[in-house]
Amino acid sequence: MIKINNLKKNFDKLEVLKGVSEHIRPGEVVAVIGPSGSGKSTFLRCINLLENVTEGEIYVDDELITAPGIDINRIRQKMGMVFQQFNLFPHLKIIDNITLAPTLLKKMSKEDAEKRAMELLTRVGLADKANVYPASLSGGQKQRVAIARALAMDPEIMLFDEPTSALDPEMVGEVLDVIKALAESGMTMMIVTHEMGFAKEVSSRVLFMDQGIIMESGTPKELFDNPQNERTKLFLSKVL
Amino acid sequence: MALVLTLSEQFYKCFIREDRYKLMISGIGVTLKVSLVAVILGVIIGFLIAICNLSKSKFLRAIGITYTDIIRGTPSVTQLMLIDFVAFAAVRWDKWIICAIAFGINSGGYVAEIIRAGILSIDKGQTEAGRSLGLNASQTMIHIVLPQAIKNIFPALCNEFIVLIKETAIVGYVGLMDIQKAGDFIKSATFLPFMPLIATAIIYYVIIKALNIGLRYIEKRLRESEVR
Numbered sequence: 001m002i003k004i005n006n007l008k009k010n011f012d013k014l015e016v017l018k019g020v021s022e023h024i025r026p027g028e029v030v031a032v033i034g035p036s037g038s039g040k041s042t043f044l045r046c047i048n049l050l051e052n053v054t055e056g057e058i059y060v061d062d063e064l065i066t067a068p069g070i071d072i073n074r075i076r077q078k079m080g081m082v083f084q085q086f087n088l089f090p091h092l093k094i095i096d097n098i099t100l101a102p103t104l105l106k107k108m109s110k111e112d113a114e115k116r117a118m119e120l121l122t123r124v125g126l127a128d129k130a131n132v133y134p135a136s137l138s139g140g141q142k143q144r145v146a147i148a149r150a151l152a153m154d155p156e157i158m159l160f161d162e163p164t165s166a167l168d169p170e171m172v173g174e175v176l177d178v179i180k181a182l183a184e185s186g187m188t189m190m191i192v193t194h195e196m197g198f199a200k201e202v203s204s205r206v207l208f209m210d211q212g213i214i215m216e217s218g219t220p221k222e223l224f225d226n227p228q229n230e231r232t233k234l235f236l237s238k239v240l
Numbered sequence: 241m242a243l244v245l246t247l248s249e250q251f252y253k254c255f256i257r258e259d260r261y262k263l264m265i266s267g268i269g270v271t272l273k274v275s276l277v278a279v280i281l282g283v284i285i286g287f288l289i290a291i292c293n294l295s296k297s298k299f300l301r302a303i304g305i306t307y308t309d310i311i312r313g314t315p316s317v318t319q320l321m322l323i324d325f326v327a328f329a330a331v332r333w334d335k336w337i338i339c340a341i342a343f344g345i346n347s348g349g350y351v352a353e354i355i356r357a358g359i360l361s362i363d364k365g366q367t368e369a370g371r372s373l374g375l376n377a378s379q380t381m382i383h384i385v386l387p388q389a390i391k392n393i394f395p396a397l398c399n400e401f402i403v404l405i406k407e408t409a410i411v412g413y414v415g416l417m418d419i420q421k422a423g424d425f426i427k428s429a430t431f432l433p434f435m436p437l438i439a440t441a442i443i444y445y446v447i448i449k450a451l452n453i454g455l456r457y458i459e460k461r462l463r464e465s466e467v468r
Contacts (some may be wrong), residue, residue, distance in 0.1 A: 048372055050368055050371065050372065073371075073374045073375065073376050074374070076371065076372055076373070076374040077373070077374035079372070080372075081368075081369075081372035081373075083365060083368070083369065083372075085363075085365050087363075087365040087366060087368065087369035088369075089366065089369070089370075089384055089388075090388065090465060090466075091387045091388050091391065091465050092465075093465075100373075100383060100384075101373035101374060101375060104375065104379060104383065105373075105374050105375065133464075133465040133466070135465065135466055146369075149373070150372075150373070153373060153374060
């Protein structure tokens with residue numbers, strides 16, 4: 001589904017990604033872990049082309065999306081992105097946050113989009129919040145709405161960029177539950193996270209990134225219980 | 241005959257005799273239509289210049305910067321005279337339209353800076369969220385960034401409108417009879433400065449007070465989404 005070939009990303013002279021290659025298959029739930037500054041968020045943002053790729057190729061469904069002149073907006077509709085800071089649109093009610101993109105891009109009628117939005121809100125347990133503004137929601141609720149908003153475009157893959165890092169501890173659980181349910185429904189996902197327990201529980205594969213490359217990749221069992229790489233061992237010994 | 245006229249005598253001389261109040265009334269009309277057209281033009285020009293200033297193109301940025309530089313770096317009365325006596329010298333439009341254009345061009349320079357600051361005040365995450373859903377750059381600007389930016393800049397924009405209305409009091413320099421010029425004319429005709437100048441001040445005050453009340457109401461409506 002997504003193939004990444006020797007991906008490099010520089011910010012001016014700083015090399016953040018130094019050649020990342022990876023293949024994400026349909027139905028996979030890939031957790032990306034690693035220390036701060038290891039490039040894992042940048043990796044995820046490159047896949048959605050929120051960052052300009054310096055070098056290397058990214059294929060989505062066998063289409064080279066790093067090619068010049070590609071219609072980025074069409075590609076992005078296949079990928080749902082969930083941000084650390086939620087980034088809900090504060091000037092729109094919850095329901096309008098969700099229906100904005102489908103009505104604008106999929107030419108869905110307002111009724112159909114709202115019906116779909118209510119289904120999604122029910123799925124994340126927030127149907128009663130449809131007509132309030134984001135300012136009246138808690139962080140956990142905001143992130144659940146952000147997930148529903150991304151799902152409204154019916155993406156083929158969901159990208160989560162540290163979805164629980166900005167949350168109060170007691171709200172982490174409700175967001176992880178939603179992501180977990182999504183994983184169980186068969187959605188292809190990439191999750192950059194610091195929640196090791198969660199990564200271990202929901203992912204089908206774990207990538208350990210450090211210093212701009214993928215140091216080690218494997219099933220949660222392999223990577224957490226029997227890490228091979230020295231840096232993985234060191235990292236896990238600090239966080240577990 | 242007493243040397244000092246009573247207030248009512250002054251009032252009579254200034255406004256009633258020779259129907260001079262009609263001068264003030266038509267002056268109000270002139271001030272209002274010049275201001276209204278100038279505000280609209282100013283917002284349109286300001287928005288375009290702000291887009292230039294924020295553009296990736298060096299050429300467009302240079303245009304935007306030069307425009308705001310010239311507008312902000314020269315007196316508005318000089319700009320007004322240049323536009324009326326030079327740029328539009330051969331054009332036979334109503335004088336008030338030419339004045340409105342001059343003030344629109346002037347206001348655009350200030351509005352551009354206000355809008356630019358407003359757009360920059362919106363968190364980058366908002367743009368990213370819009371783009372990640374598949375919206376293109378202008379859809380993101382129109383549906384996500386601008387509605388929030390307008391709310392943020394509304395007070396500054398109101399201030400600019402108020403400054404603009406008062407600034408139009410210089411149209412007398414190019415021979416347009418607005419409120420200020422009408423008051424001035426009555427003063428010269430009657431040699432009585434107090435009544436016409438006080439009346440001028442009160443009329444401006446009332447116009448701006450009314451505008452303020454209207455704008456406050458709109459601002460309150462705009463802020464509805466912030467209520468918790």
